Amino acid sequence: MNIREEIEQREAMFLSPQAALSLNSKGRERQEEADAVRTCFMLDRDRVVHSKSFRRLKHKTQVFIAPPGDHYRSRLTHTLEVAQIARTIGTGLNLNLDLIEAMALAHDVGHTPFAHAGEQVLNELLPGGFRHNENSIRVLTRIEQHKDRNGLNLTREVLDGVLHHSGYGEGEARAFTLEGQVIRLSDKIAYVQHDIDDSIRAGVLRVEEIPGQFLEVLGTTHSQRIATLVIDTIANTRNMIEKGVIKVEPSPEIESALKGLREFMFENIYRGPVCKAERVRAAFIIEHLFEYYCKHPAKMSPLYAQIAEEEGLQTAVADYISGMSDAYCVSQFQDLYVPQSLVPDARKDLPTGS
Template sequence: MTVRDEIQRREKEGLAPWAAQSADTKGRRRPEEECLLRTPYQRDRDRVIHCKSFRRLKHKTQVFLSPEGDHYRTRLTHTLEVSQIARTIARALRLNEDLTEAVALAHDLGHTPFGHAGERALNALMPGGFRHYEQSVRVIERLEKDGRGLNLTYEVANGVLCHTDGLEAETAEGRIVRWADRIAYINHDIDDAIRAGVLREEDIPSEITDKLGHTKTQRLTTLISSVVANSFEGLIGMDENVRDAYEKLQGFMHEAVYLNEYAKKEETKVPHIIKSLYLYFLQHPERLPDYMQEIAKEEGPQRAACDYVAGMTDHFAITSYQDLFIPKAWHLGV
């Protein structure tokens, strides 16, 4: 019996009947020999952590564009917080933590530079639109490893695709990540908004804080506990009162922070930067990396330009824009 066999034996004995068993995965697009030490979901988690797209998340905006300060969230820290919350819920419900973690770590790999402002800009440019959750699946199936993809299991790709509104994931573990994502972002966005001086804790209406709590820790505890207490046989959810308070908190944050003129003033520059880069690489596919040039030949220059711009970090997008469109100073030789 290998180490993997022993882990899978413990999964069958210890996990809930509706948990995803790694031994029963629907598999990968390209069959591979099994690892002796790790289950398929553990290998997926490791592949995500070691991939380039994951590392680039540290330089992608979460909410506040290019904030001055070391403690604002990035897309990477958001991802880690989602993973932590999702694993806590999965453990409490006796679901597969490894699958849950792999989905959580991969869920935003396809996010654009400049947060949702970048996503909206590409959505307006790309024929058929652009949605970051679909792009995340594209990253793991096509773009990573110079066009070979990560070849993750079906269950991880499905959880990533379904982590926002719309279709629910086929596994309970994937459905957990959808809730963990919501719980993480609403609370860390409050934290960042307070740090930025856009919001005060006491600005949150009392009808919300009386139900969810008056601090980040209290809110996290209330929301996570509600999911654990109200999830049965693979169906994941919150009780009605807590969910109502959460939705009111979303509405409040939408008005107070996400549409706040001061907090979002730099975002007005994003559509021009994204459009300029997209159109440039659309017209000059020969300037793309080699594997992106192959995508341009196989799937069209629009697809390649979109993939390349979507994968940029905030800093790289700004630097690329400056290099391509801002005149440089020059000096006569002496």
């Protein structure tokens, strides 16, 4: 028996009956030989961490575009906060933490530069629309490369969790694993709370402006609200499972407060004057880049030229732009559209001291 098989046996012995076991995975699109040490979900996590799309998250906007200061969240720090919250909930429910971590680290690799501003622009430009959760699946199955083949060939459990992490409406489809449902909720817990923190730091929100009825339920500080949501979710989900209701969910009062706080943030911050002004500028850049690359597809890297031939030019351009970091997107725009002198600097040829 090798190490992976020992880990799979431990999962079967000690994890919750509702947990997704590595041994029972629905598998990958392309069958692979099993690793001697890592389970299938551990492999998925490692492939995501080592991917270029994951590394680019450190230079992608979470809420505010290129804010001054070192302490604002990026898309990468958001991803890590989601992973931390989800692992805590998963531990409390005795679920598969390797699967949770793989989903958490992968869930936002399809996000555009300039946060939801970039997503909205591409959604308007593409005939079929653009949604970042679906694009994350595209990145993981088509754009990233593994062993010279398209996609990272992740398990169906991870891909399903990534696909269903977005949205928070009634009646929406849920991930088929409880681990995937943990990611969906943890995403909301993370971004609502840390976006409040960043908004206060940016001076566009004061604690006094947050509706008191939500703070009374969840807590007045960042850590109190996260603790309330995590502890309540664990307790309420355990209670529901004992009654035969297999889903991850906070209690009604706590969930109502979270949704109310989320809607408050949408109305006052995400759709507020600061983000709106940033969105106009971001849209201008992305629209012009989209038009340029549609006219000059040869300027994209070979992978996207291949996609253009196989799936259409607009799809390839959207893939190319959505993968850009904020800084690279701006630099491309500057190189293409901002006038620059092409006259050589004659001073470089002068003797020292001239």
